[in-house]
Every structure is written in structure tokens, then in C-alpha cells.
Amino acid sequence: MNATLVSADGWFPSSWRSRPARQMPSYGDPAAVAQVETRLGSAPPVVAIDDAASLRGALAALAEGRGFLLQGGDCAESFDDPVAEQVAGIVDLFDAMAARLSPVVNGGLIEVARIAGQFAKPRSAQHEEHDGLSLPAYRGDIVNGIGFDARSRQADPQRMIRAHMQSVGTAASLAAVRAGQPIFTSHEALLLPYEEPLTRRDCNGRWWATSGHMLWLGDRTRHVDGAHVEYLRGIENVVGVKCGPSLKADDLKLLVDRLDPLGQSGKLVLIARFGARRIEELLPPLLRAVRGRPVVWIVDPMHGNTSMAGKRKVRRLPDILEEIDAFFSICASEGVHPAGVHLEMSALDVTECIGGRGPASIDELDRNWLTACDPRLNRTQAIDLAAHVAALIR
Numbered sequence: 001m002n003a004t005l006v007s008a009d010g011w012f013p014s015s016w017r018s019r020p021a022r023q024m025p026s027y028g029d030p031a032a033v034a035q036v037e038t039r040l041g042s043a044p045p046v047v048a049i050d051d052a053a054s055l056r057g058a059l060a061a062l063a064e065g066r067g068f069l070l071q072g073g074d075c076a077e078s079f080d081d082p083v084a085e086q087v088a089g090i091v092d093l094f095d096a097m098a099a100r101l102s103p104v105v106n107g108g109l110i111e112v113a114r115i116a117g118q119f120a121k122p123r124s125a126q127h128e129e130h131d132g133l134s135l136p137a138y139r140g141d142i143v144n145g146i147g148f149d150a151r152s153r154q155a156d157p158q159r160m161i162r163a164h165m166q167s168v169g170t171a172a173s174l175a176a177v178r179a180g181q182p183i184f185t186s187h188e189a190l191l192l193p194y195e196e197p198l199t200r201r202d203c204n205g206r207w208w209a210t211s212g213h214m215l216w217l218g219d220r221t222r223h224v225d226g227a228h229v230e231y232l233r234g235i236e237n238v239v240g241v242k243c244g245p246s247l248k249a250d251d252l253k254l255l256v257d258r259l260d261p262l263g264q265s266g267k268l269v270l271i272a273r274f275g276a277r278r279i280e281e282l283l284p285p286l287l288r289a290v291r292g293r294p295v296v297w298i299v300d301p302m303h304g305n306t307s308m309a310g311k312r313k314v315r316r317l318p319d320i321l322e323e324i325d326a327f328f329s330i331c332a333s334e335g336v337h338p339a340g341v342h343l344e345m346s347a348l349d350v351t352e353c354i355g356g357r358g359p360a361s362i363d364e365l366d367r368n369w370l371t372a373c374d375p376r377l378n379r380t381q382a383i384d385l386a387a388h389v390a391a392l393i394r
């Protein structure tokens with residue numbers, strides 16, 4: 001590599017390659033992966049660097065105690081998504097939620113969707129078993145197919161090209177539908193062979209991910225010396241960090257130092273996802289560990305409130321609201337700005353989370369269960385949640 005392209009601290013878009021990379025698919029043919037990476041390297045950006053920079057600017061206010069971040073969307077997008085309808089639906093849902101939140105937010109509502117790149121999924125188990133047959137786990141449409149057969153489950157690098165094309169279309173359509181106040185895009189930065197070639201320089205020589213406006217580090221890949229942290233430390237975008245129950249205060253400090261050594265306001269969004277039962281025990285030490293750093297704290301009340309009923313993931317709205325309530329009250333007693341929520345939600349009338357204006361019990365989940373991965377709030381549950389949050393802000 002040309003030495004002038006390497007930043008002073010040894011970072012380069014491919015520097016993650018010398019670090020242990022968890023949750024990465026094993027592709028059979030490395031030459032085919034390299035070919036795809038080359039193609040992505042000359043493919044158009046999904047988002048404009050200027051727009052990613054304007055999200056960075058907007059988030060600085062949150063670190064200073066003003067404004068609110070509404071982040072949400074599918075757990076995983078799919079190649080089968082009807083893009084125009086999906087975009088119209090999510091914009092309409094953001095509009096309805098913003099109508100509840102904007103009037104009470106002091107300093108402006110910032111809207112970020114999980115969209116136009118949310119295709120890769122971390123998995124707890126490498127394999128999935130049905131009727132005695134064991135196959136590789138589904139890792140999102142950008143990696144393999146959801147069908148339970150050997151062919152679908154084989155990781156195919158060409159899927160990165162298709163995910164990129166769909167993301168370009170989705171982002172363009174999102175920008176066209178919401179031409180005024182933007183809805184920014186975000187996804188988990190999990191599949192690094194996809195992220196690396198879409199990392200581009202601005203006119204000042206700084207590197208930006210152009211796969212989305214905001215990228216986040218998942219709870220399963222946040223090892224400070226791992227490949228994902230290495231990749232994310234070098235980009236200028238807003239970076240989210242999922243903070244789950246196993247995160248220790250000292251490790252969070254190391255992560256914040258590594259990802260934001262200069263202490264830039266609004267660069268890091270720390271996303272608490274402990275579950276209603278554990279947030280009161282686990283969040284305060286983390287808030288104290290990074291006190292004085294210009295980080296933004298938000299809550300993901302979905303991922304820590306998931307249990308299993310047979311093979312089905314179960315989430316209940318009362319637990320979700322309880323974790324949000326606890327987040328606001330802990331922030332109040334610790335003197336931290338409760339700066340936002342991160343949700344899995346659908347614009348459709350899905351039956352994936354129990355409670356409120358949704359299914360009353362596990363038996364009703366089958367009626368319209370559409371998610372490719374985790375259960376999402378349906379439209380009315382999400383709007384009611386926004387009203388609940390508005391009451392907390394007020």
C-alpha cells in the first residue's frame with residue numbers, strides 16, 4: 001500500500017485484517033471474495049460523505065445535553081424486501097413517531113433508520129439443527145440464504161454486490177421520499193470485506209465509511225483488540241457501540257479511548273442493552289466510567305429483553321417500556337442526558353412482540369410473523385412507545 005494513504009496511527013481501511021475477526025463467514029473461494037472486493041472498491045458510495053458529516057455535526061448537540069436520537073428499523077433487511085413500499089412505510093412510521101416526540105424534544109429530533117445496509121447478522125451459534133440435520137447458521141442475506149438447505153446456507157461473496165445495489169437503491173429512495181428533514185441510514189459494521197472497499201477519503205484526506213451514515217459495533221464483536229474495533233476506529237462517521245451485560249467498566253474505557261482518542265463531541269453513541277431486569281445494576285458503573293467524555297448514551301430496549309419459547313424469540317412490550325423507564329431514571333440520577341432510543345420496529349402490522357396493541361400471548365405470534373431475524377415492534381406498538389417516551393421527556 002502507498003504509505004501516504006496510511007494514517008499516522010497505523011490505521012488503514014484494511015488494517016483490521018491483522019486482527020482476530022469474529023463472526024466472519026468462511027467463504028470457500030478467497031479469489032472470488034477478492035474479486036467482489038475489487039468491484040465494490042469502484043462501486044458508488046451508498047451515502048454521500050457530506051451527509052455522514054452532517055450527522056456527525058448534529059450529534060454533537062446530544063453529547064452536550066440537547067436533542068434526541070430516534071433510531072430504528074428491521075433487525076435484518078432482506079433481498080425480498082419490496083424497496084419502494086418498505087421505504088414509504090418506514091418514512092411514514094418515523095413521521096408518526098416524530099409527531100409525538102418533536103414537540104417535547106428540546107434541541108431537535110435526529111432520525112436514523114436501520115436501513116440501506118442492515119444485512120449482516122451476528123449469531124450466537126455457528127450451526128442450526130433441524131430434524132437431525134446440521135447446517136451453517138443464517139448470517140443475513142449479504143452472507144447466505146435463510147432457507148434451511150445446504151445450498152442456501154453456503155456463504156456466497158456475490159451477495160455483497162446484491163446487498164450493495166439494494167442499499168444504493170434504498171438510500172436513494174429514502175432521500176427522495178424525505179427531501180426536507182433527512183432520515184439517516186445505519187447498520188452494524190459486521191461484514192468487514194464489504195465495509196473496507198466502501199471506505200473512501202474526503203478532500204482533506206480523512207476516511208469515511210460510505211456504506212451508511214452511522215455504523216455500529218455489535219455486542220458480540222466489541223473486543224478492543226479485535227478486527228471490528230480496528231476498522232471502526234479509523235472512520236470519521238458516527239460510531240455506535242452496543243453495551244451488553246458482559247461489558248466491564250474498564251473495557252468500556254479502553255473502547256472509548258480506542259474509538260475516539262481525541263474526545264470528539266457526538267462521535268460515539270453508547271447503546272445500553274441490558275434488559276429490564278439488569279439495567280439498574282449494570283448501567284450506572286458504565287455511566288461513571290466514561291463521565292466527562294463527550295459520548296452520547298441511548299437505550300436499545302429490545303436485545304436485552306429476549307427470551308426463547310421453543311425456537312421462537314419472545315419479546316414483551318412491558319419489559320421494553322420498563323427498560324426505557326429505568327434508563328431515563330438512571331440517567332436522571334447520574335446527571336447524564338438520556339439521548340435516544342434504538343428500536344427494532346416494522347411499519348407493518350406484524351405480530352412479533354407481545355403486549356400493548358399487538359399479540360396478547362405467544363399463541364398469537366404466528367398470525368403475521370415476518371421477521372428474518374429478531375422480533376420487531378409493529379407500527380402501533382412503535383407509535384405508542386414514542387408517546388410513552390415523549391411523556392418521559394416532558
Ligand code: PEP
Pocket residue numbers: 075122188217218219220242243244273303374
Ligand atoms: C442487533 O442490533 O440486531 C444486534 C444483533 O444487537 P446486539 O449486537 O446488541 O446483540
Ligand code: MN
Pocket residue numbers: 075303344373374
Ligand atoms: Mn436484532
